[in-house]
Amino acid sequence: MTHKRERTLVTAGIARVEGEGSLYLRVSGDQVDEVRLDIYEPPRFFEAFLRGRSYREPPDITARICGICPVAYQTSAALAIEAACGVRIDGPIADLRRLLYCGEWIASHALHIYFLHAPDFLGYPGAIELARDQRAIVERGLKLRRAGNAIMETIGGRAVHPVNFQVGGFYSVPARADLSGLADQLRAALDEALETVTWVAGFDFPELTVEHEMLALSQPGSYPIESGSVVSSGGREFAAAEFERNVIEMQVPHSTALHARLAGSEGTYLTGPLARYTLNSRWLPPAAAAAAAAAGLGDSCRNPFRSIVVRAVEVVCAIEEAIRIIEAYRPPSRPSVEVAAQAATGHGVSEAPRGVLYHRYELDSAGSVVSARIIPPTSQNQAAIERDLRQFVQARLELTDEQLAGQCEQAIRNYDPCISCATHFLDLQVDRT
Amino acid sequence: MPADSARPRLAVWKLASCDGCQLTVLDCQDELLALAGEMDIAHFTEATSAELPGPGPFDVSLVEGSVSTPADAARIKQIRADSRTLVTIGACATAGGIQALRNFGDVAEFASTVYARPDYIAALATSTPVSSHVPVDFELPGCPIDKHELIGLLSALLAGREPRIPGHSVCEQCKLRGTACVMVARGTPCLGPVTQAGCGAICPAFGRGCYGCFGPMTAPNVGALVPWLGRLGMPDSDIRRVFATFNVAAFDRLAGGSAAAAARPEPGRRHPGSGA
Ligand code: SF4
Ligand code: SF4
Numbered sequence: 001m002t003h004k005r006e007r008t009l010v011t012a013g014i015a016r017v018e019g020e021g022s023l024y025l026r027v028s029g030d031q032v033d034e035v036r037l038d039i040y041e042p043p044r045f046f047e048a049f050l051r052g053r054s055y056r057e058p059p060d061i062t063a064r065i066c067g068i069c070p071v072a073y074q075t076s077a078a079l080a081i082e083a084a085c086g087v088r089i090d091g092p093i094a095d096l097r098r099l100l101y102c103g104e105w106i107a108s109h110a111l112h113i114y115f116l117h118a119p120d121f122l123g124y125p126g127a128i129e130l131a132r133d134q135r136a137i138v139e140r141g142l143k144l145r146r147a148g149n150a151i152m153e154t155i156g157g158r159a160v161h162p163v164n165f166q167v168g169g170f171y172s173v174p175a176r177a178d179l180s181g182l183a184d185q186l187r188a189a190l191d192e193a194l195e196t197v198t199w200v201a202g203f204d205f206p207e208l209t210v211e212h213e214m215l216a217l218s219q220p221g222s223y224p225i226e227s228g229s230v231v232s233s234g235g236r237e238f239a240a241a242e243f244e245r246n247v248i249e250m251q252v253p254h255s256t257a258l259h260a261r262l263a264g265s266e267g268t269y270l271t272g273p274l275a276r277y278t279l280n281s282r283w284l285p286p287a288a289a290a291a292a293a294a295a296g297l298g299d300s301c302r303n304p305f306r307s308i309v310v311r312a313v314e315v316v317c318a319i320e321e322a323i324r325i326i327e328a329y330r331p332p333s334r335p336s337v338e339v340a341a342q343a344a345t346g347h348g349v350s351e352a353p354r355g356v357l358y359h360r361y362e363l364d365s366a367g368s369v370v371s372a373r374i375i376p377p378t379s380q381n382q383a384a385i386e387r388d389l390r391q392f393v394q395a396r397l398e399l400t401d402e403q404l405a406g407q408c409e410q411a412i413r414n415y416d417p418c419i420s421c422a423t424h425f426l427d428l429q430v431d432r433t
Numbered sequence: 434m435p436a437d438s439a440r441p442r443l444a445v446w447k448l449a450s451c452d453g454c455q456l457t458v459l460d461c462q463d464e465l466l467a468l469a470g471e472m473d474i475a476h477f478t479e480a481t482s483a484e485l486p487g488p489g490p491f492d493v494s495l496v497e498g499s500v501s502t503p504a505d506a507a508r509i510k511q512i513r514a515d516s517r518t519l520v521t522i523g524a525c526a527t528a529g530g531i532q533a534l535r536n537f538g539d540v541a542e543f544a545s546t547v548y549a550r551p552d553y554i555a556a557l558a559t560s561t562p563v564s565s566h567v568p569v570d571f572e573l574p575g576c577p578i579d580k581h582e583l584i585g586l587l588s589a590l591l592a593g594r595e596p597r598i599p600g601h602s603v604c605e606q607c608k609l610r611g612t613a614c615v616m617v618a619r620g621t622p623c624l625g626p627v628t629q630a631g632c633g634a635i636c637p638a639f640g641r642g643c644y645g646c647f648g649p650m651t652a653p654n655v656g657a658l659v660p661w662l663g664r665l666g667m668p669d670s671d672i673r674r675v676f677a678t679f680n681v682a683a684f685d686r687l688a689g690g691s692a693a694a695a696a697r698p699e700p701g702r703r704h705p706g707s708g709a
Binding site: 049057060062067068070115128145158159160161163164166171 | 452
């Protein structure tokens, strides 16, 4: 309704995102005044009820914040607690953690690419409808997801909320022979992952270049997954312990998720696949690097619509890494190292599929959690998503409310917002004045 | 049911939860695609933005998540009214989930720990299972649910059979699987004897004691297990906490309220400035 001077648009239900929320747009004439992403995931108060729990419990408890990225929660929690207790895990236990985390990346990205995101580019409401016409393609996505789940089941015991993970390592570790079937499955999945990159690289991508500061982990020598220090495209470089001095969280009235910004910057920042890729593309393993080049990605990627290509490249990367870890694997002498509690505060960061996930725990000398802080990727990205939507909508004001609603949903899905973490989506409202 | 379709209509709903149980529904992959041939998926926001015409009625509604906000308390009544068979999936929907720990704390104080302006947050004081609000036909336990149990349940419902959800313990599944008892063989404390079967006894197979994520079995003998856990060296505080986690409300009912004691932060640990 382009002739109307005022308009309000509401979409009920942003599908295919993990969680529930809504989008509110206020437009006066040809100017977008306000873009507000409302998140109304019921608050679950994890940080509050972690207090008084044993320092051994946060990995299992915080895994339940998100069924899509439980390993990310387990890992960041364990890193923070181990840091508080003065323990650093390395060798085969650290390798197994990276392997487990690769499983989560593969499973989570395959879900997002095939079930949540690709249907937008192909004009289907979802993967179920896509499967009716193009069964073989959806089967390929399922195979990839199964390969990721197989890693989590082999190393972690199950795909959602793995049980074998603990502070200090694992409850039990596989023998080399236990992993040979998994390696075969992954070698087959590598082909499917490469086909996936070619497939998604052929989609039509709307033009959009975002200017946010990019924030990701860095593990020089490898693509960052299960640990690292924090770096940004603005030249920041800091350790997990400095996170809260660099990232400032604010509460906004329309959301159960907190918003974040970087200290000393009025601008927005972005974490997740685009940032990871832009800051670390040179560390991709060979097949992933070649696939990225063939897909025309270049050294950096600042178009959120193309994040589907980056995710596909990261699936290749995670499979290559998993195969490399399995081939080099020698079981540790013990499945975990001793972690004795001490009164201290520890910080942990890892690269969840959706971006940097930060945990902080303050422990007392008996090992009880005195306080806990968790900063998930989606709340860090919320301000950036709102800013991108403003730019996106501004360029499309001639669309009808219905068209706009559909395209905004799609734009939001670019970020794979995991709203269980930040907390859920649905609804788009546009006020045009 | 709409006149143009004789196929049953399935809906999947989410309340307060982590999405892990819905994800297990999605992970029925091949089975789901096969089931999609036999039933219409009428509502599943995580899988599709397509909605079949009209809200209800639904033949089967799977509900994930607990009731923890005024809006969800109203929504679950509508879902019940629209559904012929209502099945709760997972510990959140079946027992209130880990977020039921708030039932034993002070929700206003919890909110002030997480949010600077707790007045922006709409939350009920409790996180309760769906069955506290509306009648439920079947309950699948687990945090998350087990895929095979879900497929078994859906196939039974499709075939018009009564689904069978086991009431026995994880111990029996260890025996089936051939896992040596971790309490006997390794002296590892384990909740297997009182925890409902369904997962296939995963933890003991990995050398870990069961931590009760499937909640209590039918008629568990918690009283007999607790001293045994103590003899294996598990401190009382740990015993209380292990019962007060993913199924806190269910275990608490059994223990006559004592499971919850562990969930209350000790006064000394509270945030400065908050009430005790
Ligand atoms: S029962 Fe567990 S896995 Fe299922 S939704 Fe709740 S927290 Fe997630
Ligand atoms: S063994 Fe116990 S804690 Fe482990 S998955 Fe099964 S029910 Fe859950």
